Amino acid sequence: MTGFIIRRLGEAIVVVLGVTIITFVLLHLLPGSLARDILGNRASPQAIAAFNKENGLNTPVWNQYWLFLDKLLHGNLGYSFQYNRSVDSLLASELPRDLVLGGLSLIFSLAIAIPIGVAQAVRRNGALDYAGTGVSFVLYSMPQYAIALLLIQFLAISFHVFPAEAPQSASAIGMLEHPSGLVLPVAALTLVTYALFSRYMRSSAIDTLAQDYIRTARAKGLPERLVLTRHLLRNSLIAVVTLVGLSIPTILTGTLIIEQVFNYPGAGLEYFNAALRNDYEVMLGITVLVGVVTVLGNLLADIGYAILDPRIRY
Amino acid sequence: MESVAPAKVDVEVQPEGGEVQAAGSPWRLIGRTFLQNRLAIVGVVVVVVVALFSFVGPLLYHTDQFNPNLIATNMSPSGSHPLGTDQSGFDILGRLMEGGKSSIEVGLAVGVIATVFGLIYGAVSGFFGGAVDAVMMRVVDIGLAVPVVFLFIFMAQVYKPTLALLIVLLAVVSWLIPARLVRGETLSLRTREYVQAVRVMGGRSGRIITKHIIPNTIGTIVVTVTFQIANAILILAVLQYLGFGLPATTPTWGSMLSDGTTYLQDGYWWEVYPALAIIVITVVAFNFIGDALQDAFDVRLQER
DSSP states (O other): OHHHHHHHHHHHHHHHHHHHHHHHHHHHHSSSOHHHHHHOTTOOHHHHHHHHHHTTTTSOHHHHHHHHHHHHHTTOOOEETTTTEEHHHHHHHHHHHHHHHHHHHHHHHHHHHHHHHHHHHHTTTSHHHHHHHHHHHHHHTSOHHHHHHHHIIIIIIISOSSOSSOOOOSSHHHHHTOHHHHHHHHHHHHHHHHHHHHHHHHHHHHHHHTSHHHHHHHHTTOOHHHIIIIIIIHHHHHHHHHHHHHHHHHHHHHHHHHHHHHTOOSHHHHHHHHHHTTOHHHHHHHHHHHHHHHHHHHHHHHHHHHHHOTTOOO | OTTTOHHHHHHHHOOTTOOOOOOOOHHHHHHHHHHHOHHHHHHHHHHHHHHHHHHTHHHHSOOOOSSOOTTSTTOOOOSSSTTOBOTTOOBHHHHHHHHHHHHHHHHHHHHHHHHHHHHHHHHHHHHHOHHHHHHHHHHHHHHHHSOHHHHHHHHHHHSOOOHHHHHHHHHHHHSHHHHHHHHHHHHHHTTSHHHHHHHHTTOOHHHIIIIIIHHHTHHHHHHHHHHHHHHHHHHHHHHHHHTOSSOTTSOOHHHHHHHHHTTGGGTOGGGTHHHHHHHHHHHHHHHHHHHHHHHHHHHHHHHO
């Protein structure tokens, strides 16, 4: 077990390093130069040389990568020269609001996917199963923003139930104080995540139902309700660990799109706006962060699975 | 495969009633299972209809998709414009056809390129195993950790995308999943007796991979291509919607949807829903086909 965790951790570190290399290369592929971008077209060669020296841009590429990595290791994700603000401070104000959006959606989608998945597995090939599969199929085949658009059309425009714009509070708590504005963005991201979860949850529950211990539980006369809650549900929950770990890229990409549609103030919207104003360091800082979180999610899912399911031996 | 185990087929498949299933070629079996799946038929029909609509449609239904017609903007559906016109006066029905061309071209090209590359990569990685496999798979892991949509927005801002560049970029991010799937299958295939037999007979690695491993992963490959096509069409639609795809002069379903969304509040439904519907219908159709193929190849394994 310890060996597995160490090996898995080593792999994760290699992958994170790989992501930083890709980001670094992208930063270097950019046309023009940082000095010109910041000092302007009329900057003197001396000023440019001084700027390059100050920022280590006159050193060999590998050294620049090392500086870049060193900054990242100290938690410095870059600097937005357009906002004259560090990417860290920018994200520090965005991430709590992202946690509200992503966290609530994750909780709701699990709360829907687990019981429906189990019900579908128990009543396999019944009406409920077909309906559930159909819904998740359509959701899965829709571009993420289309789900958001339909919600806006029906719940904000046709029937004025909820506003189409997210609350614009500065803090996460402020967002929670305007629940009506949160409903549509959270619902949209919940559906996007549910589309990913539902089929997996169903097949995991079907697999569990075929296990010997379910047969034993039924054979010894345990009421079906207890078979489902004590044996089926509990063991299906192991799959949830994997689900949550693997859903992180979907949630983060979903966040980007949903935040853009609902003007939800978060890192995704920040990324979108940074793209519009060519603020590359912000974009790459967020990309590195998303990459690291993705790797971390996979790692925790693997380790969590190994701990929860003692049958897994590496 | 047929010649390897005909006796076994007879024993296993023959039901008590004495009704013997024709032990045809595996391809016929796969084809039959596929055709029994009604959703698969629907999928194939829809894909064919959308393809005809996009490529043959413009020959029958002539519209001008190059010069904006500012007298006829945002017109509701009528006799001369069955699905109305958009904000620049382009006929929506004709524009859906044009948009279909780029969606289908990108989807097919990306699906095929990504799967072929992923197939070779995965087969090599799984076949050699050990350190080669570890290195090659870490590369895949790194690629999967880079968020696709984020990466694309960045690339689109730096380089103005063309159709070819977009296909290459989408293929670059799409080969990872097929590579991983094929690698997993290769790991088990390389221990099979027939692979070992070739090795004992002195067959070289290249021959084993191309003649024995790759043909046996055909099920995974065919299924993957369909899912990759669906995925590519979806990512394209998302990028176009966010405004980071092909330039505005190329009509696409995603950009139509994006333009139409501006008028959602005004009730110009014809500028939003036809584009949305055709994206969802096309992607669902490809997914139906993929699912049915998966089942069909599974059944072949079960019935054997």
